[in-house]
Amino acid sequence: MPELPEVETVRRGLERFVVGRSMREVFVTGTRSVRRQHPDELVAALRGRRLDAARRWGKYLWIALAETGASPGPTAVLVCHLRMSGQLLKVSPPLAPPPPHTHVRFVLDDESELRFVDPRTFGELFVTDELDQAGRPAVLAGLGPDPLLDGVDARRLGELAARRRVSLKALLLDQKVLAGIGNLYADEICFAARLRPGRLVSSLGRAEVARLAAAIGDVLAAAVAARGSTLRDARYVDLLGEAGSYQDHHAVYGRAGEPCPRCDRPILQTRLVGRSAHYCARCQR
Template sequence: MPELPEVETTRQALRPYLEGRAIRAIHHTDPARYRRTEDAVGRRVEVLRRRGKFLIAALEGGLELVVHLGMTGGFRFAEGPHVRVRLEVPDRPLYFNDPRRFGRWWVVPAGAYREIPLLDRLGPEPLSDAFTLEGFREGLARTARGVKAVLLAQEVVAGLGNIYADEALWRAGVHPARPANTLEVGAIARLYTAIREVLAEAVAAGGSTLQDGTYRRPDGALGRFQVQHKVYGRPGAPCVRCGTPILKAVVAGRGTHFCPRCQA
């Protein structure tokens, strides 16, 4: 957390407050985590976009403010606990909350991601035309790693994390540990479609707010997609498709939820 739907929901909420407006000040006390933010001050935000799980504000003068929310980071319109950064813009300040301090900010020349190597190797955006079935098939065919590990690595497709990888794999009927290069054509097509459907539905629902409540939209509202989870966070509950109890195991180093019957 947060994954593509949560970051995209945040982007959509922040756009009216950032695009076309100049950054007046950025206040924080941790220059190691929030790097060169002084270079953004006084510059107008031309466009706010998302790449995978990153927010990227294109600034006038050829710079970019890149934000990764980490595990617990998020923007708020109102000040609260765990504020790490205060972003001063016209109309209202924005607050970056991050209880566990894994979030990171960088100001860099546009496209210069030496400090952020994941940005250079991200795969296609799953909700864009760049994510094609043929390209997805070719990416899976190149590796014998488990398919969930491949999805989490961000190189075949960007933006998926633990929640939505589990949900897409269940929807496609694919076991998370199955070697990616052993998937047949039909399974690849189902997984391709499932990834797009799950992410689109989650964006429409404002993302997922888990029991710890750390992810909220900037206005403080909860995401709503968690009530639609079919496997994630439901160990022991019956599979809604076949009734078999959902299992939880460690796959690709992450707690993973799946149906042992539907995803055999």
């Protein structure tokens, strides 16, 4: 499932290869991918619009839409959440036939296409013109700060931790606390912070919270630099279909039984908040 680093890599691809183009036509063939509004409404809101900027908050992506010609600035945005298996792919002429599970196709003014492909169909696209003062979709107002855009405030994290009787894993997965971290990066962050994912956050000392805050920023920045993690299922690829390389740097995630990169002991796997959790019993306390 794409998390912050993967979504940020897709966003950078959109900024580089799609922003500035206009939408000539939009075809919606998978109505589960457009479920907050009627597909006709989405198509009408997009047709002829210029794609003005690509932005992200947590795991949400959006593209600001401007009128073509004299531009009064973005008045609406196209929001995308990839969820389990969604992919946004940019293809250039000569166009290969759309792969299976292509649910939305955006034909751009240079004859290229942006395609939304999603085998599991949990992902979604919608257009909204309800924006906050910073130009963010109002519907995302419940999300916590984005660790890369807003930074991680160690003091605030400490206050949150002190008040919560939940595991560290549960805290990291809570999108209302921090937006963008999922199962994979939660495990990698815990390893980098030398903290067990099952630790009660209310038991964390000040130095441990400081390590956690630093690990969140460090792990996510390194994963963005490596263009995200592409696992064996290849569910995540970037806008041009290329895999990321951060999977080569995973210390614990998906490595149960393999040696810890720090101490060589086998990595353990357990379950927390209904998800798998991977850790080293010696390096993480």
